[in-house]
Amino acid sequence: MAAAIYSLFIINKSGGLIFYKDYGSAGRMDTNDSLRLASLWHSMHAISQQLSPVLGCQGIELLEADTFDLHCFQSLTGTKFFVVCEPGTQHMDALLKIIYELYTDYVLKNPFYEMEMPIRCELFDINLIQAIQKDRVALLGR
Amino acid sequence: MIGVGKMKQYTNVLDKPLSKGKQEVSLSAFAFLFSELVQYNQTQVDNIAELERRLEDAGYAVGARVLELLCHRDKVADSLEKGTEHEDEYMISEKELLVNRFISVPKDMGTFNCGAFVAGIVRGVLDSAGFPAVVTAHFVPMEGQQRPRTTILIKFTEEVLRREARLG
Numbered sequence: 001m002a003a004a005i006y007s008l009f010i011i012n013k014s015g016g017l018i019f020y021k022d023y024g025s026a027g028r029m030d031t032n033d034s035l036r037l038a039s040l041w042h043s044m045h046a047i048s049q050q051l052s053p054v055l056g057c058q059g060i061e062l063l064e065a066d067t068f069d070l071h072c073f074q075s076l077t078g079t080k081f082f083v084v085c086e087p088g089t090q091h092m093d094a095l096l097k098i099i100y101e102l103y104t105d106y107v108l109k110n111p112f113y114e115m116e117m118p119i120r121c122e123l124f125d126i127n128l129i130q131a132i133q134k135d136r137v138a139l140l141g142r
Numbered sequence: 143m144i145g146v147g148k149m150k151q152y153t154n155v156l157d158k159p160l161s162k163g164k165q166e167v168s169l170s171a172f173a174f175l176f177s178e179l180v181q182y183n184q185t186q187v188d189n190i191a192e193l194e195r196r197l198e199d200a201g202y203a204v205g206a207r208v209l210e211l212l213c214h215r216d217k218v219a220d221s222l223e224k225g226t227e228h229e230d231e232y233m234i235s236e237k238e239l240l241v242n243r244f245i246s247v248p249k250d251m252g253t254f255n256c257g258a259f260v261a262g263i264v265r266g267v268l269d270s271a272g273f274p275a276v277v278t279a280h281f282v283p284m285e286g287q288q289r290p291r292t293t294i295l296i297k298f299t300e301e302v303l304r305r306e307a308r309l310g
Contacts, residue, residue, distance in 0.1 A: 109173040109244035111180035112251070121246040126288060 005095075005132060006068060006084040009034070010103065012116045013078030015042030019119040023132065041082065045072065061093075075100055095135050102127050173244050180245075180256060190254045198262035198277075205266020230303050234264070234294040235282070242292060255279045257292045264294055274299045 007029075010019035017038035022028055029037070049059040063070040069089060072082040073096035081096050081103070106124040107113050113121060183196045223233045239257050247254055257279030265277040275298045281290040 106244050106246065109170070109177050110246055111177040111184070111256075112246065112248050120248065123244065123246045 004086045004089045004136060006086070008083050008099070008128075008132075009038055009041070009081070010099075010119065011038045011042055011080045011082075014116070015039045016116070018117065021128070041070075041072070042080065045074070045080065071096060073097065073100065079103075091135070095131070098131050099128065102131060169240075169243070172240075176241055176256075176259070177244075179259075190251055194254060194258040197256065197258040198265065201259040201262020201264075202266040202269070203262075205263035205268075206270045207266075208263060209267045209270045228297070230298045230300075232296040232298075234296070235291055236294075237284075237287075237291045238289070239279075239292040253281060255281055255292060257294065260292075261294050264296065268296070273302050275302070 006022075006024040008019070008021045008023070009017060012018050015038065017035050020034045020038070045059040049057055052059075059072070059074060061072055063072075064087065067087070068084050069087050069092070070082055070084050071092035072080060073093065074080045081099055083092055083096065085092060102124060103119075106127055107119050107121050110121050110123070113119065179200065180193075180197065183193055183200070187193045187196060223235070224231070239260060241256050241259055245256050247256070261277040261279040265275060268275045268277070275296050277297070278295050280293050280295060282293045283290045
């Protein structure tokens with residue numbers, strides 16, 4: 001089975017990309033593209049919130065395209081986590097919550113991390129890989 | 143009852159501690175406090191050795207008090223070894239030191255280890271107990287493990303060794 005998750009992005013509250021990871025082999029992006037995509041999504045998210053006919057809308061949570069699904073989770077502080085995955089992949093919202101938890105543990109509790117800056121934490125990387133692998137195993141089991 | 147397995151049962155209401163609620167501190171609260179301690183000290187120094195020394199000093203003050211409390215109640219280190227190369231060296235090793243649970247040291251900081259704080263505690267305890275020693279914290283890579291373990295290296299002063307030899 002091919003990798004279900006293509007890539008993961010974390011953007012800070014002003015739309016700057018602070019973390020990006022590729023999981024699929026197809027469609028790799030260079031740094032500039034990923035930065036552009038991140039701020040594009042940030043703006044789209046804000047626009048969707050304004051345009052939504054639903055009262056108290058929190059912005060796009062899921063974008064379904066022909067070739068991919070994009071699941072987005074925004075924390076109360078405005079940090080956005082989003083994964084690009086295979087169409088129809090399930091339980092991505094749960095995975096995003098897990099990633100948010102890892103972020104609060106291994107990034108925010110790290111004294112060497114500066115807020116709103118790119119994430120470079122070894123422990124976060126290690127635990128993220130484990131979380132995503134676990135998710136894949138769970139998918140295979142289904 | 144579920145969840146009170148480890149709690150002490152008091153037969154008499156007068157034996158109960160005054161404060162209510164849990165008698166333990168949340169790991170998050172500790173992690174944030176420790177993180178702040180490191181960040182604060184980082185603003186006060188201009189090199190890593192100095193930062194390590196300051197953390198150790200902070201730990202020393204804790205250690206001297208902890209000895210009185212005999213606080214090492216239920217935590218046993220993963221191993222205590224006697225140094226093979228030197229008579230006067232002892233090592234305490236932990237796979238994952240509590241203070242390092244959430245900390246990733248950036249590559250440009252070299253071998254800096256926040257375990258310096260723990261080393262300070264150990265030094266404080268030993269010093270107050272009459273065993274002056276030099277204590278340092280080191281990362282030691284483990285075979286087949288992604289993360290290195292932390293070793294607290296204790297090097298007793300000569301006078302301690304001489305005294306111990308005399309006492310047999």
